[in-house]
Amino acid sequence: MAPKSLIVSLFKPNVNLNLVAQTTLSIVRVMVGIMMVHNGFDKLANIESFAAAYVEYLGLPFPIFLSYVAAYTELIGAPLVAFGLLTRPAALGLFSTMCVAMYHHIKVAGLSLPYLELSAIYAAVFLFFAVNGAGLFSVDGLITYWLNKNALSTKAKQVMKLEKSFEASSAEKTPVAS
Numbered sequence: 001m002a003p004k005s006l007i008v009s010l011f012k013p014n015v016n017l018n019l020v021a022q023t024t025l026s027i028v029r030v031m032v033g034i035m036m037v038h039n040g041f042d043k044l045a046n047i048e049s050f051a052a053a054y055v056e057y058l059g060l061p062f063p064i065f066l067s068y069v070a071a072y073t074e075l076i077g078a079p080l081v082a083f084g085l086l087t088r089p090a091a092l093g094l095f096s097t098m099c100v101a102m103y104h105h106i107k108v109a110g111l112s113l114p115y116l117e118l119s120a121i122y123a124a125v126f127l128f129f130a131v132n133g134a135g136l137f138s139v140d141g142l143i144t145y146w147l148n149k150n151a152l153s154t155k156a157k158q159v160m161k162l163e164k165s166f167e168a169s170s171a172e173k174t175p176v177a178s
Contacts, residue, residue, distance in 0.1 A: 004147065007147065008144060008147050008148065010086075010088060010089075011086075011133070011140040011141075011143045011144045011147070012133065012140075012144040012148075017136075022135050022136045022137055023137065025134075025135040026084070026134075026135055026136075026137040026138065028125065029081055029082065029084060029087075029129060029134060029135065029138070030082045032078075032081065032082075032122065032125050032126075033078045033079060033080075033081040033082025033083070034078070034082055035078075036074055036077075036078035036081070036094065036122065037074065037075060037078045037079060039074045039078075040070075040071045040072065040073070040074030040075035040078065041071075041075065043067060043070060043071035043074070044068075044071045044075070047064060047067050047068065047071065048064070050067050050071075051063035051064045051066070051067040054067070054104055055067050055070075057104065057107070057108075058100070058103065058104055058107065070097050070100070073093045073094060073096075073097050074094065074097060076090070077090040077091070077093045077094045077097075078090075078094065081094065081126070081129060081134075083138070083139050084134030084135065084137070084138020084139050084140050084141065085134075085138070085139040085140060086140070087129055087130075087133055087134035087138065087140050088129070088130050088131075088133055091126045091127070091128075091129035091130040092126075092130040094122070094126040095123055095126035095127050095130050098119050098120075098122045098123035098126060099123055101119040101122075101123075102116060102119045102120055102123060105119060
């Protein structure tokens with residue numbers, strides 16, 4: 001796969017041209033991105049306490065380091081999702097963070113839905129955007145349009161050249177009436 005097509009596939013959203021659906025997805029993307037940012041700030045406010053209460057409790061190695069990874073994933077990834085820039089990788093990172101949060105909640109309280117629900121909802125929404133991309137109304141959508149605009153004009157020029165050569169060859173074969 002060519003590097004340009006890899007870049008296009010990273011940014012290109014799954015497109016449903018229903019404008020109501022695209023608008024709704026954009027609203028959800030922006031709201032979830034905005035709401036998630038505060039979680040990163042909360043972790044950074046007392047990183048040692050978070051590391052002890054959550055990461056060490058799970059038995060994960062390097063609790064301070066992983067706490068910083070989680071905090072910065074939320075601080076950087078959430079605005080990226082809100083803007084719709086690099087949405088798939090940002091949403092994948094946030095989905096991973098929410099999976100760890102769900103595991104922590106299950107380990108602490110079992111399958112207590114009130115304790116688990118927020119991280120599960122966040123995980124589901126971030127999984128959706130990791131799979132489907134940001135949608136039409138996003139920076140990723142603009143980048144895809146810009147990258148494909150040049151490719152489309154190149155394809156259009158190739159089609160026009162083929163049509164001209166076909167017309168020229170057809171004119172040579174057609175007998176001229178005298």
